Amino acid sequence: MNHLSDRINRLSTSQTLAMAALARELKAQGKDIISLSLGEPDFNTPDFIKEAAKKAIDENYSTYTPVDGYADLKEAICRKFKRDNNLDYTPANIVVSTGAKQSLYNVAQVMLNDGDEVILPAPYWVSYYEIIKMSGGIPVEVPTTVESDFKITPEQLEKAITPKTKMIWYSSPCNPSGSVYSREEMTALAKVLEKHPNIFVVADEIYEHINFSGTFCSIASIPGMFERTVTVNGVAKAFAMTGWRIGYIGAPEFIAKACTKMQGQVTSGANSIAQRATITAVDADPSVLNGMVAAFKNRRNLVVGLIKEIPGLKLNVPEGAFYVFPDVSSFFGKTLRGTEIKNADDFSMYLLAEANVATVTGDAFGNPNCIRLSYATSEELLTEALRRIKEVLA
Numbered sequence: 224m225n226h227l228s229d230r231i232n233r234l235s236t237s238q239t240l241a242m243a244a245l246a247r248e249l250k251a252q253g254k255d256i257i258s259l260s261l262g263e264p265d266f267n268t269p270d271f272i273k274e275a276a277k278k279a280i281d282e283n284y285s286t287y288t289p290v291d292g293y294a295d296l297k298e299a300i301c302r303k304f305k306r307d308n309n310l311d312y313t314p315a316n317i318v319v320s321t322g323a324k325q326s327l328y329n330v331a332q333v334m335l336n337d338g339d340e341v342i343l344p345a346p347y348w349v350s351y352y353e354i355i356k357m358s359g360g361i362p363v364e365v366p367t368t369v370e371s372d373f374k375i376t377p378e379q380l381e382k383a384i385t386p387k388t389k390m391i392w393y394s395s396p397c398n399p400s401g402s403v404y405s406r407e408e409m410t411a412l413a414k415v416l417e418k419h420p421n422i423f424v425v426a427d428e429i430y431e432h433i434n435f436s437g438t439f440c441s442i443a444s445i446p447g448m449f450e451r452t453v454t455v456n457g458v459a460k461a462f463a464m465t466g467w468r469i470g471y472i473g474a475p476e477f478i479a480k481a482c483t484k485m486q487g488q489v490t491s492g493a494n495s496i497a498q499r500a501t502i503t504a505v506d507a508d509p510s511v512l513n514g515m516v517a518a519f520k521n522r523r524n525l526v527v528g529l530i531k532e533i534p535g536l537k538l539n540v541p542e543g544a545f546y547v548f549p550d551v552s553s554f555f556g557k558t559l560r561g562t563e564i565k566n567a568d569d570f571s572m573y574l575l576a577e578a579n580v581a582t583v584t585g586d587a588f589g590n591p592n593c594i595r596l597s598y599a600t601s602e603e604l605l606t607e608a609l610r611r612i613k614e615v616l617a
Contacts, residue, residue: 234357237349238587239595242571246581258581259596262398262546264463266515271507272462272500276400279499290493291483292319292471296502303505304473307431308441310454312473318482319501321493323429323457323470324350325486327392329474330453331358333481339389344375345589346548348427350396352589360389365590369550372398372539373590384419387512391416394427396434399588399595400548401523401541406440413445420426424452428472432461432512435520436542443473450475460544461512462504469499519545522598533616543600548585550591559575560615567591574617578611 239260280297286508291297297314304310320326329351335341337359343351345364352362365383367373380391395404404412416422430597443452457470472482492498523540526547530536538549554564562573571584585593598605 230357234504235353237353239349239583242575242583245575249575249579251608254579256579256581257600257604257611259598259600259605259608260581260583262460262544262597262598263465263599264460264515264545265601266463266518267502267600268463268467269504271511272464272504275433275494276500277502279496284495284499285298286495288495288498289461290487290492291479292317292493292500292501293591296498296505299502299505300471300473300474304454306570307439307509308428308454308472310441310449315476316473316479317471318474318479318486319469319471319493319498320482320486321470321490322468323427323455323459323491324354324454325412326457326470326472326482327351327425327427328354328358329482329485330455330474330478331355331360332485333478334423335360335389337494338387340385340387342380342383342388342391343589344379344391344393346373346397346399346585346593347392349587351392355392360386363388366590369537369548369593373397373402373548374404374408375412377415378413381410384415384422388419388422390425392425392427394430394438396430396541396543398430398544399546399583399585399593400539400543401537401546403434403436403438403542404440405436405438406445409440409442413442413448418450421450422451424448425455426452427455429455429457429460431456432509433516433545434543435516435523453478458504459499461509461515463515464497464500464504467494467500469493469497469501516562518588519598522602524546525602526596526598526605526609527605529613533609533613535616543595547596547598548590548593549589550592551594553586554616567594570594574612574615577615578608580608580611 242260248254297317335358341355343362357364453474459465535553536549567584583595
């Protein structure tokens with residue numbers, strides 16, 4: 224370890240990936256593990272997108288791509304932003320990257336100086352904290368609870384702002400809570416930010432289309448917010464294209480140029496075939512996703528119903544994404560089958576050991592009272608997983 228950099232030694236391992244790896248390892252040993260740890264749709268990429276990729280191979284899209292993405296892909300992304308979000312981006316505002324995670328990393332690297340503070344409404348996606356920290360920033364967690372639907376209030380936002388605040392990062396629909404901010408809630412937060420014109424917003428909208436609320440609001444569409452918002456999106460979740468690794472941003476041009484400069488020294492342009500397929504994906508009418516979204520909503524209803532039958536678990540009803548985030552703190556300080564449950568880490572590991580169900584501790588998401596379960600799997604497996612959990616908590 225002495226030979227490694229301080230930077231990597233300070234970096235935490237992604238707990239979602241770590242739990243998924245542990246579940247795979249136990250499964251390989253012959254244990255009947257049901258993994259509810261990874262955030263990955265269990266659907267296949269739609270055939271019309273796969274056909275576009277095959278066509279791109281036949282047309283010999285096999286050379287290096289422009290660092291910020293193919294011009295016609297960036298134009299397609301602009302059309303998508305206008306159609307779905309009423310955002311008037313131009314290709315100069317768009318940067319295509321190898322997944323939305325790289326998009327977020329680029330933004331942190333080009334925006335943050337050592338000591339800059341970034342407000343994180345908690346719970347937040349696990350990688351936000353480490354990306355910000357790795358880029359010299361200081362994550363400032365603002366806690367929320369299941370009673371508040373895991374949403375930050377304008378009063379909390381105002382209180383968290385200091386002279387060092389540079390940015391606020393959030394996701395809606397939220398990973399891990401599934402909460403969706405309404406236009407009214409977004410507008411109220413924007414009114415706070417109006418008083419602090421030097422604060423920028425990173426709006427992670429990767430779960431935009433997996434949304435059961437009937438509405439969706441991009442904060443960049445609220446008057447006064449467009450020029451200070453980086454809108455992050457991609458095709459991984461909505462189009463079941465996690466392995467294709469395409470994410471993108473819409474951002475003020477000076478930020479987009481800086482991200483292109485950064486990316487040019489790290490990965491250069493994203494995969495050529497995946498980019499060509501992404502044109503077809505983002506140009507598609509979102510109604511092509513209705514079947515998948517309906518399936519996720521049915522699973523949400525199933526899981527929420529089953530969890531409500533388990534004494535001691537509290538949860539909100541998520542309006543998007545494909546996660547539930549129950550509060551399990553009523554079990555802290557108790558001993559179950561000889562195992563003392565001190566915190567959410569213990570609780571999650573107890574479920575793995577006794578129920579053979581892999582979940583992720585809420586500690587990884589900035590909320591030590593909860594655990595995250597993904598319902599991106601079959602109703603049969605979800606029903607069995609919750610049966611096992613109920614049994615070992617009885």
